[in-house]
Amino acid sequence: MDKSESFALGLSGLLLAVFIIAILYAQFARNIEIPTCITDVEPFTTDTLFQVGEDEYELHMIARMWAFQPSEITLPVGSKVHLYVTSPDIIHGFKIENKNVNLMAVPQAINYISVTFDEEGDYFFACHEFCGAAHHAMAGRIIITADDEAQATGGQP
Numbered sequence: 001m002d003k004s005e006s007f008a009l010g011l012s013g014l015l016l017a018v019f020i021i022a023i024l025y026a027q028f029a030r031n032i033e034i035p036t037c038i039t040d041v042e043p044f045t046t047d048t049l050f051q052v053g054e055d056e057y058e059l060h061m062i063a064r065m066w067a068f069q070p071s072e073i074t075l076p077v078g079s080k081v082h083l084y085v086t087s088p089d090i091i092h093g094f095k096i097e098n099k100n101v102n103l104m105a106v107p108q109a110i111n112y113i114s115v116t117f118d119e120e121g122d123y124f125f126a127c128h129e130f131c132g133a134a135h136h137a138m139a140g141r142i143i144i145t146a147d148d149e150a151q152a153t154g155g156q157p
């Protein structure tokens with residue numbers, strides 16, 4: 001092996017050791033938490049549907065291989081929904097039929113849109129980004145009901 005090659009190899013090994021020691025030092029000696037997946041952080045870990053006002057909701061949607069979580073949501077007619085979408089694995093899409101909603105679900109990022117449902121009916125949504133073997137199964141629906149007794153549901157998967 002050439003002298004410069006072994007020098008580069010040795011330097012790479014040394015830097016690798018320095019980086020590993022730096023991570024371990026931050027984690028254990030300084031108690032600095034190493035960033036985790038967004039989907040391990042609230043509110044994506046717990047309830048995914050919250051009421052935030054009269055007829056106003058926050059929906060935290062996880063798109064993963066190969067399902068939406070939650071996949072069926074029921075809301076009263078007239079609901080305004082603040083929609084947050086992310087992914088724990090690879091890039092997915094989120095498109096609601098007959099609504100101007102078309103987002104990407106990107107790992108380590110949260111995409112946002114707000115949408116109002118003024119008419120009752122079933123609004124189907126699907127993944128529009130090819131994401132593997134069961135891409136075609138990634139779908140769900142938002143049921144908008146005029147039934148005053150109906151509860152907003154769709155929280156915990």
Ligand code: CUA
Pocket residue numbers: 063064066091092093127128129130131132135136138
């Ligand atoms: Cu997820 Cu296609």
